[in-house]
Amino acid sequence: MNTSMAIPYRVGRWVLRAALGFYFSRLERFHGERVPAGGPVLFASNHPNSITDAFVIGASVPRKVNFVATVQLFRLAPLRWLLIQCGVIPINRVKDNARAMRTVMDAFEACYRVLERGEAVGIFPEGITHDDPQLKTVKTGAARMALELEHRHGGKLGLQLVPVGLTFSAKERYRSEVLVHFGEPIRAGDFLTGYPEKKHDCIRTLTAEIERRIAALILHLPKLEQARVVEAVKRLYLARLQVGSRVIHEPVPPQVSELRLTQAIAQAVEFTYEHHPERAATFVKELDQYERGLKRLSLSDEELALFPDKRQLVGQSLGVSLLGLILAPVAAYGWLHRLLPITIVNWAIRHCAELSVNKTHVSTTVILAGLVGFGTCYGAFIAIFFALFGWPATLWYALSLPVTSLVAHYYLRGLRHFLVSLRSTVVLLRAPIAARHLLAQRQKLIAEIDAARWEVPTETLRH
Helix, strand or coil: CCCCCCCCHHHHHHHHHHHHHHHCEEEEEHHHHHHHCCCEEEEEEECCCCCCHHHHHHHCCCEEEEEEHHHHHCHHHHHHHHHHHHHHEEECCCCCCHHHHHHHHHHHHHHHHEEEEEEEEEEEECCCCCCCCCCCCCCHHHHHHHHHHHHHHHCCCCCCCEEEEEECCCCCCCEEEEEEEECCCCHHHHHCCCCCCCCHHHHHHHHHHHHHHHHHHCCCCCCCCHHHHHHHHHHHHHHHHCCCCCCCCCCCCCHHHHHHHHHHHHHHHHHHHHHHHHHHHHHHHHHHHHHHHHCCCCCCCHHHHHHCHHHHHHHHHHHHHHHHHHHHHHHHHHHHHHHHHHHHHHHHHHHHHCCCCCCCCHHHHHHHHHHHHHHHHHHHHHHHHHHHHCHHHHHHHHHHHHHHHHHHHHHHHHHHHHHHHHHHHHHHHCCCHHHHHHHHHHHHHEEEEEEECEEEEECHHCC
């Protein structure tokens, strides 16, 4: 860990790590060894999840990472001091104060001072956060910043750009997962040839390299119309690919494995659309029929796949029922304490998360509102309990709150899933002919995927 971290930064990062650990069920860091331990570093990441992206990167890197933020946040003196201590760089935007915004280089200069101290800066070169997982056009800001600063120091500063790919399994859903995938560092000095005479050419070349490397770390679909086909193939065929993969040849974490296989699926779909358009069109037509059949019966593909094994359906129902009876008192205890803070979080989501526009602010709102809501409410509960029962009972009571809170959440999620599965089981048993017809369609789709899979050249499945 960087020993130059200020205490407020360390405390803030510890709090954020705890909040992220409570919101996400898993935060996976892959190739963390690619992050330089020292020297100036510019992290360039995709931006699918608003401020949470900065939280995740800051919590994943074992050194201080500075991020830029609007100067509006620095108006209150106590907050200004805290933000500066936590590595937030104030920048003025045109909409903040157009008269004070002389040039975009004002923002760059603030970052230059940080990088010249040998620290790290995080930047999102797409320029916007967005709801879909696709990489938007990477703007030139990161490359301009890196090349100009390196040029000022005669190519001897040693500035490195580290591409970062953020993949969220379901960013708006509590207890989902996130993968932080670090790419190989790019030395800014390697792109200085011809600078400043061919400044624009150097900037374009480095920008293209940054975009290419970030895209390789996430699931990027150049043609969004193929996204639905990729998702359908993944749903139907991912389990088979995990058994016999031509893409993964070394042990990797589950999230990385899924990402690489999904990238391979996307590349295979793109290959099929390009070289066998008739096959792709036929598959889409059959997929439409299959999905309409599922919709008519209000079934998911997963529930249909279990239908042939009635004993598994019945056994699963009995097992869930027994577990539900055992955990019901613990879940009730957890929900009794969750009710008030969850009400606060839900209020914040309705008023702050802009759900009608997109879902990029949901996790940020939940994390920040959760810190306030759960921290305040649980703190009050513990204080009241202490006044009534003293130590050491209060210690055990305090430790029980986060554990039973998670139990209560998973209990409710499991209960909902059980009720849906129960209804699906009834539908399948009452409509066996329709279920068998859908199963036949499903097997046909899988067979077509299997046949097409081996026609895709291995070199096409790059990663």
